[in-house]
């Protein structure tokens with residue numbers, strides 16, 4: 001079972017995944033937690049190039065760095081885990097490229113869909129949890145957290161983008177969720193973290209018996 005978690009900045013993905021891990025552990029599910037960018041050895045070298053605001057990366061170069069990270073991550077980490085019957089729980093995946101580089105940066109969405117098919121050899125998640133909330137709420141949370149953790153502007157290249165950029169990304173995610181309602185589970189991320197996870201667990205209930 002391949003699960004991904006998506007959303008705008010500060011949607012609460014890390015918090016959500018931490019709580020969901022506990023639930024999967026309680027049910028004896030063998031799972032792998034991973035993330036993009038940076039879920040494999042090559043990706044860990046690519047990640048700082050993508051997130052450091054002091055790097056001058058063009059939109060196309062940025063796109064191919066995300067795709068290179070994903071291609072290697074699928075080959076090295078995700079597919080082998082799925083083939084062993086493990087669940088994979090991934091923080092961001094191809095929908096992020098289409099939302100950020102497509103709806104956010106204005107690149108052609110259908111072209112990005114094809115490029116993601118190519119990079120992943122057409123591996124799409126079984127279920128995608130979309131943590132949905134207004135962009136200003138998510139950005140507010142992300143900036144407050146960065147402040148608490150002493151992160152500088154250069155460690156948050158995407159957080160530094162204008163509010164309208166993040167609003168387009170939110171709409172992009174929602175457009176994708178409407179296009180693939182059988183894959184997407186949209187969750188109201190303004191609720192308490194425990195309530196958000198409870199909804200996800202309810203959605204997963206039919207799959208717990210299968211364990212793969």
Ligand code: T5A
Pocket residue numbers: 007008009010011012013014015016036037051066092093094096097098100101141142144145158159189190191192193196
């Ligand atoms: N990107 C990524 C692309 O452009 N294209 C791509 O193809 C891919 C894969 C990755 C960046 O790269 C971009 C998207 C991103 O900008 P990242 O460092 O991995 O960057 O960060 P993000 O994935 O954006 O995740 P964030 O770290 O911003 O936030 P999270 O994980 O969504 O949120 P989290 O859990 O850290 O929570 C943020 C704050 O809110 C609080 C938490 O305590 C924390 O302080 N919080 C809540 N508060 C109230 N209610 C709740 N329900 C809460 N849940 C969490």
